[in-house]
Amino acid sequence: xxxxxxxxxxxxxxxxxxxxxxxxxxxxxxxxxxxxxxxxxxxxxxxxxxxxxxxxxxxxxxxxxxxxxxxxxxxxxxxxxxxxxxxxxxxxxxxxxxxxxxxxxxxxxxxxxxxxxxxxxxxxxxxxxxxxxxxxxxxxxxxxxxxxxxxxxxxxxxxxxxxxxxxxxxxxxxxxxxxxxxxxxxxxxxxxxxxxxxxxxxxxxxxxxxxxxxxxxxxxxxxxxxxxxxxxxxxxxxxxxxx
Amino acid sequence: xxxxxxxxxxxxxxxxxxxxxxxxxxxxxxxxxxxxxxxxxxxxxxxxxxxxxxxxxxxxxxxxxxxxxxxxxxxxxxxxxxxxxxxxxxxxxxxxxxxxxxxxxxxxxxxxxxxxx
Numbered sequence: 001x002x003x004x005x006x007x008x009x010x011x012x013x014x015x016x017x018x019x020x021x022x023x024x025x026x027x028x029x030x031x032x033x034x035x036x037x038x039x040x041x042x043x044x045x046x047x048x049x050x051x052x053x054x055x056x057x058x059x060x061x062x063x064x065x066x067x068x069x070x071x072x073x074x075x076x077x078x079x080x081x082x083x084x085x086x087x088x089x090x091x092x093x094x095x096x097x098x099x100x101x102x103x104x105x106x107x108x109x110x111x112x113x114x115x116x117x118x119x120x121x122x123x124x125x126x127x128x129x130x131x132x133x134x135x136x137x138x139x140x141x142x143x144x145x146x147x148x149x150x151x152x153x154x155x156x157x158x159x160x161x162x163x164x165x166x167x168x169x170x171x172x173x174x175x176x177x178x179x180x181x182x183x184x185x186x187x188x189x190x191x192x193x194x195x196x197x198x199x200x201x202x203x204x205x206x207x208x209x210x211x212x213x214x215x216x217x218x219x220x221x222x223x224x225x226x227x228x229x230x231x232x233x234x235x236x237x238x239x240x241x242x243x
Numbered sequence: 244x245x246x247x248x249x250x251x252x253x254x255x256x257x258x259x260x261x262x263x264x265x266x267x268x269x270x271x272x273x274x275x276x277x278x279x280x281x282x283x284x285x286x287x288x289x290x291x292x293x294x295x296x297x298x299x300x301x302x303x304x305x306x307x308x309x310x311x312x313x314x315x316x317x318x319x320x321x322x323x324x325x326x327x328x329x330x331x332x333x334x335x336x337x338x339x340x341x342x343x344x345x346x347x348x349x350x351x352x353x354x355x356x357x358x359x360x
Contacts, residue, residue: 038349056357058349064342072346079350 004083006103008033009073011066012090013040016049022092023053029096036076037090040069046090066157067178074161074169086160094158098198102160105194112191113165115183116198117153131212135219139180142226147187152195154180164191174225177218181225188229245295245311253292253315261285280329284322291315 008026012019019037026035035055039047041063051057058072070087077085084106088094098116105111119140139154157179161169168189174181186193264281267273273281291298292315302311 056353058353060349061345064345068342068346072349075346076350076353 003032005081006030006033006084006086007077007080007082008035009070009077009085009087010035010037010050010055010090011040011069011073011087012037012042012046012050013063013069014042014044014046015090016042016044016046018092019046019050019090020053022088022090022096023050023055025092025096027054029099033086034082036073038069038073038076040064040066065175067173067175070157070178071169071173074166074173077166078170082166083163084160085166087157089157093200093202095199095201098158099160101196101198102158105196106160106162110192111194113159113161113186113193115153115156115179115193115195116158116200117156117195118198118200119152120195121197131215135215138219139222142223143180143183146184146226146230147193149187149193151183151193154183156200158198158200177222180222181229184226184229188232245298247295249312249315250292250295250298253312254289257285257289257292261289277329277333280322280326284319284326287322288315288319291318 010019010022010026015022023035023037026033037047037050037055037057039050039057039059041060047057047059056076058076060069060072064072073087074085084103086099086102088096094116102114102116105114119136136153136155140152143151143154155177159179165186168186168191169182172185174185183193261282264273264278264285268275268278291301298314299311302308302314305314307313
């Protein structure tokens with residue numbers, strides 16, 4: 001059987017300093033991996049740089065926020081018939097050399113979505129600032145409770161999904177700070193989620209767009225979305241063939 | 244009892260509201276589906292303003308004994324809240340559709356550019 005077609009979804013906003021090396025690293029790691037950069041309304045040359053490196057570039061006409069950008073990538077993957085999609089950030093914090101850990105469980109059909117967790121093995125050296133750490137811990141608790149499965153890193157954007165996951169996320173993906181809600185969504189749709197420990201790098205360029213006050217706002221908003229989402233009716237995604 | 248002048252003033256205001264809404268519909272600046280709530284607001288306020296015994300009776304039901312026109316303000320406030328909430332749902336829907344359109348556009352544009360190259 002031929003190798004499944006796979007694509008890397010790279011959401012990027014004003015990452016002109018990092019995007020080239022992200023693409024080069026992905027290429028170096030796996031030449032068979034297609035790359036789509038979703039340019040989320042950048043005001044710099046991110047999209048041009050990515051296109052010059054040979055990546056497919058989807059340019060959003062204005063900034064949609066990370067959730068809308070990532071979903072665009074999943075829609076692209078769905079429409080172009082990819083079987084496997086990995087998602088990693090355009091700022092270089094996700095190391096492509098960690099990808100085999102994410103792809104392994106998909107290949108073995110142990111999971112439909114694999115999340116790279118900074119905390120799963122407990123030996124992480126990653127120490128985010130206090131507010132962010134508190135938020136991550138809070139959502140790990142809440143999500144574990146809602147899904148009845150231990151989840152350690154609900155804010156990780158380093159993920160790999162199979163066709164079922166691509167379909168789910170193309171059809172429905174939460175808005176800003178989407179990973180937390182997406183995790184619960186995955187369980188509600190009865191997809192299998194697995195966390196694997198990965199190392200992440202410090203951001204190479206730019207700063208995280210999430211400041212202290214905004215994180216509080218997001219924390220409250222996402223908590224509301226989670227709790228209300230529990231009462232939302234969901235459909236189990238259909239098997240392959242109806243797209 | 245509601246002072247007569249308040250009833251007259253409130254009736255005139257309600258009629259004005261209804262007329263303005265109707266004119267906005269006529270000149271196609273307001274869609275009927277969004278105008279309905281406003282018209283309902285105007286009609287309810289007009290009825291409560293003009294039908295003074297009714298206002299007194301309702302005031303009695305809800306325990307407003309001293310000043311029946313307070314019920315008028317309460318009802319007006321309630322309707323405005325409903326209209327605002329309705330608008331929030333409309334805005335939410337519009338922004339969802341906006342996201343869909345932006346994604347669709349970007350995906351199609353990518354296809355188009357690829358074809359052309």
